[in-house]
Amino acid sequence: MEHVPVLLHESIDGLRLSEGAVVVDGTLGAGGHSSEIARRFGTSVTIVGFDLDADALELAGASVKDAGGKLVPIHANFRTIVNACEQHGQSEIDGALFDLGISSMEIGESGRGFSFKYDEPLLMTLANPITSETLTAAEVVNGMRENELADMIYKYGEERFSRQIAKAIVLARRKAKIDSSLQLAEIIAESVPASYRNGRINPATKTFQALRIYVNDELGAAVEGIRGAWKLLKKGGRIAVITFHSLEDRLVKNLFKELKEDGGQIITKKPLIPTRKEIEENKRSRSAKLRIIEK
Ligand SMILES: C[S@@+](CC[C@H](N)C(=O)[O-])C[C@H]1O[C@@H](n2cnc3c(N)ncnc32)[C@H](O)[C@@H]1O
Structure with a gap:
């Protein structure tokens, strides 16, 4: 692009x-x-x-x-x-x-999972190439405690459904590691009210923004x-x-x-x-x- x-x-x-x-x-x-x-x-x-x-x-x-x-x-x-x-x-x-x-x-098909439109590894880091020290979004969504996740999504995404989304992420990761952008987008979509899911913006927009801001400080x-x-x-x-x-x-x-x-x-x-x-x-x-x- x-x-x-x-x-x-x-x-x-x-x-x-x-x-x-x-x-x-x-x-x-x-x-x-x-x-x-x-x-x-x-x-x-x-x-x-x-x-x-x-x-x-x-x-x-x-x-x-x-x-x-x-x-x-x-x-x-x-x-x-x-x-x-x-x-x-x-x-x-x-x-x-x-x-x-x-x-x-980067938002296009960069292979780093910045967009919920493409199925890519959940990295969301601006660092390219990536080293073993680079923080990735997958580490955050699979490792952060539920209340911290909710606060982060609220603070950096201004997402009003941050609590529901964080809860759904934690439930989902107990079953399987979340490692792709599409997988995360689906978890978010299923966790929010139907009116928001079918609303003007994709329900994952704000959570993806929050993760990107957090991962890259x-x-x-x-x-x-x-x-x-x-x-x-x-x-x-x-x-x-x-x-x-x-x-x-x-x-x-x-x-x-x-x-x-x-x-x-x-x-x-x-x-x-x-x-x-x-x-x-x-x-x-x-x-x-x-x-x-x-x-
Ligand atoms: C909006 S784009 C800039 C586009 C550019 N002005 C142009 O018109 O082509 C932002 C760029 O800054 C880089 N970037 C963002 N934050 C950065 C940081 N803290 N340090 C270095 N590069 C950064 C991104 O990787 C991206 O390539």
């Missing part, structure tokens, strides 16, 4: 880069945003790009190269931004972009990554963050308020959202919000 960059021009315009700048792309993905920077500035801007997914790094590397840009690819969590940038000789940056979450390639990584970028940022530099759900957006809004106390100027009093045209062309963009802060 091809990944279409979201709020592309709004975010790159918002960074206000100029020749000679060093910019961090915390979430390279398919390299959509980085390629736009490359098209605008060629090799006069250095892009330091992160991704946990080796396939994304390769894809982004090729697209930035095709667009005539200069990329320093880093296969690591963007929460390590301070150390990683310093190790690569970049102790000061002019801007940073975080396009949070997962790409269309997405909120913790976002806080650390943005704080790290702030530390490296030169005066006058900007950070742009694109979020896709209310938990992320709330987190960024509150974090920016904190950074305002540290001399930050919030550029987007209200977050920028995609135009109706963008949403028509790319459904994935419908919940996107862009917030920008200047140091």
Whole structure:
């Protein structure tokens, strides 16, 4: 599945880069945003790009190269931004972009079980390749205590049927290990009221979101990554963050308020959202919000 960059021009315009700048792309993905920077500035801007997914790094590397840009690819969590940038000789940056979450390639048939639409191993980790230390969603659903599971599904999925779902998971795993995305989706569907099962969204949507956020500690990584970028940022530099759900957006809004106390100027009093045209062309963009802060 091809990944279409979201709020592309709004975010790159918002960074206000100029020749000679060093910019961090915390979430390279398919390299959509980085390629736009490359098209605008060629090799006069250095892009330091992160991704946990080796396939994304390769894809982004090729697209930035095709667009005539200069990329320093880093296969690591963007929460390590301070150390990683310093190790690569970049102790000061002019801007940073975080396009949070997962790409269309990952939600599509990536073989990692991010979607309830495909029958895949229940991994849900952004880390690719996986090592013996990588936490997987299968470990969580088969190992976590029922009340913790329910709290996690409620907290990160804002799922009102979290208790019923956690109970059904625990009952099911006593009979057989839960190790595929479809198996989990079926357990969830059977545990919720029929009105919810046949409702507007798939009943597994929120539980899958919760598991993905938990497995990858997405909120913790976002806080650390943005704080790290702030530390490296030169005066006058900007950070742009694109979020896709209310938990992320709330987190960024509150974090920016904190950074305002540290001399930050919030550029987007209200977050920028995609135009109706963008949403028509790319459904994935419908919940996107862009917030920008200047140091
Ligand atoms: C929404 S996609 C980015 C798409 C990209 N901006 C584009 O337009 O092609 C998010 C990417 O960030 C990566 N990612 C998410 N959280 C990460 C983290 N904490 N550290 C490093 N990479 C991360 C995912 O693997 C995914 O490839």
